Amino acid sequence: MAMKFSNQDKKDLDKFIKFLAQKSVQLIVQSRLGEKVSTPCKPHSTGTDWFNLNIIDLPDVLFETKRVLNGEVLSTCLPLCVEISLRTAEGDQMVLETWSFGILPERCDWSPRIVNTVYNRMTIMLKSLASVTRVLPAYKLSRKQGEDTFVICYRIYMDEPQIHCLGEGYKCVRVAQLYTPVGLLMLSVAYRTKMTISPTHTDRDSIMLKSDHFNTNLSPKNGRYDDTRGPDNTVPSTLSVAKEGQLACRNVTKLGPDNPVPSTPSLAKEGHLPCRYDTNEDKITSLSDTMKKIGAFADCKKKDFESELIIPNAPFSRLFTVSKASPKSVEENDLMENAINDCRTTVDSVEETKESERLTEEPEIEPKTVSNGNSKQERGSKLEALTMVSTNDDFIMVDLRTPFGSVTENSELGRFYREWQAAPPLQAFIDLPPLEEVDVSKQLENFETEANEYNTVLQSLCQSPNNN
C-alpha cells in the first residue's frame, strides 16, 4: 500500500541517513582503536545522541566523514566506505577490511509510518554494527596494536569498495539492511582472512644489498665505471631508488583508492632478474679470466675460479706468486682448491670480487682489458682437464699437460724443469760432513799451519808449463 511521501518525510529521512552514516563510521573506527569501549546509558538524550545510542563522536573521524560526504546525502550511486588497514613499524601495509554503506535505489518501501519505523530500525542497524565489529578478525588485531609492532589505520572514501586488496579468500558479511522510501540501505563488510604480510620495506636488510651486487653498472665487463662515483656510493643510490618506490606505493595506498596493496620491492627485484643473471655471467667470465690479476691492494680471497680456467702449475708459475710476496699465498692456494672442488661457489665469489672491486677500483680496470683479450685463448684450452693443483710450495708435477706441449713432450719438459729446479750437487761435496759438525776455528788453524804447503803448490802450478 503506497502512501504519499511528503517533502518533510524526505528531509527527515535524508537527515537520518546522514547521521546513520556518520555514526556508523564512528562505530567502525572506534572499534579499531585498540581499546575497550564503554559508554554509559543516559536517561535523557542530548542533541548528539542520535538513534538513542550513546556513540561518542571523535572529532577527527567526524571531520573526515563530513569531508568525504561533502555535505551531501549518501549517494545512491556510490557507497561510503571505511577501509581499515594494518601498518607495521617497518612501514608495511595490509588492508584488513572494507566497510561499505550504500543505498540500492531499486528497492523501496512506501509503507505507512515509515519515518518512525526507519528511525528505530536504524538503531538496530547500529547495534548490529557494534556487535559485528567486535567479532571480526581485525578487532583482535586492533587490540594488539602498538607503536613498535603495528598500528591500525582507517581511510574513508566514497567509491566502490576496494575489496580486491583484501587478498585471497576474503569474506563478505551483510551486517544490516533496511528498506526505506529512497531505497534499500545496505551496511556490509568485506574482510581479509589470510593475515600473512609480506615484507615490503627492505632498505635495511641484506636482500637489497645483494640486489646491488648484480647492478649492471658495477659489472667490470661493461666498462661503465664512473671514476667520480665511489663504490660506496652505488649502494645508497640503489637503496634510495627502492625507497622512493616504496614511498610512492605507500602514498598510493594511503591516498589513492584505485590502487591495491603496494607492489613490493621484491617484485621489483624480480623484474630485474634477467638483468641480474646476465651480469652474473659477466662477472664469472671476467673473474675466471683474471686469475692472476689480483691487484696489489686487493683482497686475495678469491675462491671462485672456474676449474677449467685455472692456469696449471706451469713452469715458473711460482715466480708470480713469489713476486706478489703475498703472505696469503697458501690461503689463496687453498681457496683455489676449494673452487675446483666446488664450482658452485661462484655466486659468493661474485660478492667477494665486488668487495675487492670496491676496495681497488683502479687495479681492476686494467686487468679487465687484459683478461678480455686472453679469454678466448684460455677458453680454448679450458676443456683440458686439470687433475691436480699444488697446495704447497714444493713443486709436484703429476699428470700435467702444459698448454704449449704435446703429451709426449710433457714428461721431458717436466724432467727438464725438475733438473733445473734442484740442480745435482757436485761430486766433490757429496762426502763432506754436515756443517754443524765442522769446527771452524780448528779448521782455520789447520789451514794456517799448512799455509806453506799451499804456497808451494801454488808456485809449482804457476811455474809449470802450460800444456794447453
Next chain:
Amino acid sequence: MNARSQVFELTVEGRQADEAVASIFHTVLLHRSLGKFFYNNEGSYSIGTLGYTDVDCDFIDLTYVCCSSASLDEMLKKEISCFSEQLRGNEGTGMGQITLEFFQKKPSRWLFQPECIPWEVWTVRLELITLNNEGQRQVCREKVGELLTDKILYITEVMNRHEYVPKMPSHSELGLIFDSSFPDVQPYLFKVNYSVAGPAAGSSVGSSVKKLIRETLLL
C-alpha cells in the same frame, strides 16, 4: 501467534558455558533493549540513550557488546550461573539448554492474571566436554570463539529482518511490552528458562512444567 524460535547448539568446556551463553543473550538483549521511556503530561514520551560496553571473555577468544547496565548484567548472570552450576554439577549429564524468551502481556481481565504471549525465543543448547591438557583448551578456546562469532553474525541477520516486534505502547501499557524494572535500560519483557538434563529427557519436561506452574503462580 507463534513465536519465532532460534536454536544454537554448542559444545563447550564447563568453564566456558557461562560466557558462551552470556555472549549470545547479551547480544540479543542489546538489540532488544531501548533507553528508558519518560512520559510527559501530554502523553508524549522521550527515550533515553542506551550505552554499550565491550566485554572480553576469559575462557573464549571473543569480545561481545552488551548494554551498559549493571543491573541487567547482574540479573542475566544470575540466571546463567544457576544454569551453569546445574549443568556442571555431578547429577547432570553435561547437556542442557537455556532459553531467552521475549513475550508481551495481554491486559488482565478481572481476576485473571495477564496472559503472557512469547513472540521470540532464543535457545542455547549446550553439551559439555572435558579437556585433558592446555593445548586442547587453547584449541577449544579459539574454536568456540569462532562458533560464537557465527552465532553473533546470525543474530544480527535475524535482528535486521522485517519481522514482528511489539508496537510502541502508550504509557499505561508500557509494562505489557517492556520491562521497566531496570533503572538504566528498558528491554522488551523477557524471561530466562533452563533445563539441564537434556532436551529429550522426561525429567526436564517435569521440571519445565514445575517451573511454568511456579512462574504462573508468581505472576
